[in-house]
Amino acid sequence: MSMSTHLPEPAVPKGPWSLFLDIDGTLLEHAAHPDAVVVSEELRMLLTQLEAQLDGALAFITGRPIAAVDHLFQPLRLRAAGLYGLEHRLARDGPVEAAVEPADIAALAKEIATELDNADVYIERKGPILAIHTRAAPHLLRRATRLVEQALDKLPAGYRVLAGNAGVELMPLEAAKGAAIRRFMQIPAFRGRRPVFLGDDTSDENGFEVVNELDGISVRIKPYGSTAAPFALAGVDAALAWLDGMSRRETVGTPAAMAK
Numbered sequence: 001m002s003m004s005t006h007l008p009e010p011a012v013p014k015g016p017w018s019l020f021l022d023i024d025g026t027l028l029e030h031a032a033h034p035d036a037v038v039v040s041e042e043l044r045m046l047l048t049q050l051e052a053q054l055d056g057a058l059a060f061i062t063g064r065p066i067a068a069v070d071h072l073f074q075p076l077r078l079r080a081a082g083l084y085g086l087e088h089r090l091a092r093d094g095p096v097e098a099a100v101e102p103a104d105i106a107a108l109a110k111e112i113a114t115e116l117d118n119a120d121v122y123i124e125r126k127g128p129i130l131a132i133h134t135r136a137a138p139h140l141l142r143r144a145t146r147l148v149e150q151a152l153d154k155l156p157a158g159y160r161v162l163a164g165n166a167g168v169e170l171m172p173l174e175a176a177k178g179a180a181i182r183r184f185m186q187i188p189a190f191r192g193r194r195p196v197f198l199g200d201d202t203s204d205e206n207g208f209e210v211v212n213e214l215d216g217i218s219v220r221i222k223p224y225g226s227t228a229a230p231f232a233l234a235g236v237d238a239a240l241a242w243l244d245g246m247s248r249r250e251t252v253g254t255p256a257a258m259a260k
């Protein structure tokens with residue numbers, strides 16, 4: 001782990017590479033509510049172009065459910081790992097595979113909502129994961145974290161708490177972006193390519209560690225504190241500009257690029 005100040009911008013990958021993209025805080029500016037984010041037509045076009053240039057070696061790696069991602073980016077559908085890797089869509093037009101049966105978190109969600117009693121806190125139930133969003137009520141983050149930690153006792157073994165910078169989530173241990181990246185790297189579209197992963201949050205750190213192990217390029221967006229990523233970009237605009245630059249390289253991701 002290195003402190004994030006003064007990390008360099010990512011180098012242009014040499015040789016065939018693949019691209020893994022976090023969504024919120026990386027491709028999309030954060031909004032007060034998860035449904036309030038905006039996906040521009042330009043972003044859809046950029047992703048479409050990069051995906052074609054990389055011969056399909058591009059996947060979203062996100063905490064959102066894949067159904068929510070499809071809704072946001074429609075009509076664009078890409079390969080994706082959703083719910084921090086609990087769901088996968090390995091082929092762009094293939095089915096979504098879910099790894100874990102949803103636990104009954106409805107009652108917990110209700111209890112936490114009653115305890116916090118604040119309309120600005122959004123409680124998101126997504127499959128086996130419960131997310132408490134405090135972006136619009138930051139003073140409640142500590143309390144929400146305490147409640148979620150207490151709720152651990154009421155769930156079957158194998159759950160953990162993951163705190164982000166504007167919310168806290170209760171999720172199965174299997175949920176890990178790094179494992180999702182490893183899975184994609186084993187399928188033909190990605191195999192033999194150097195992984196590049198852009199992410200912005202605590203939940204992306206495990207993805208950075210795996211990408212570093214695989215001799216890839218991990219990039220923390222708008223970094224603060226320490227990070228396993230050796231590269232950084234200042235924010236969403238810088239991430240989109242870097243991706244745009246990559247999309248303009250003629251031989252992006254192809255073996256011919258190795259010669260350059």
Ligand SMILES: O=P(O)(O)OC[C@H]1O[C@H](O[C@H]2O[C@H](CO)[C@@H](O)[C@H](O)[C@H]2O)[C@H](O)[C@@H](O)[C@@H]1O
Binds near residue numbers: 026033061167
């Ligand atoms: O892994 P990501 O693609 O970054 O997704 C992480 C979470 O994103 C969404 O919540 C976050 O973004 C919202 C919109 O900006 C914001 O309101 C919220 O505070 C953030 O936590 C999404 O709702 C979650 O399900 C994802 O886990």
Ligand SMILES: [Mg+2]
Binds near residue numbers: 022023024025026
């Ligand atoms: Mg993010």
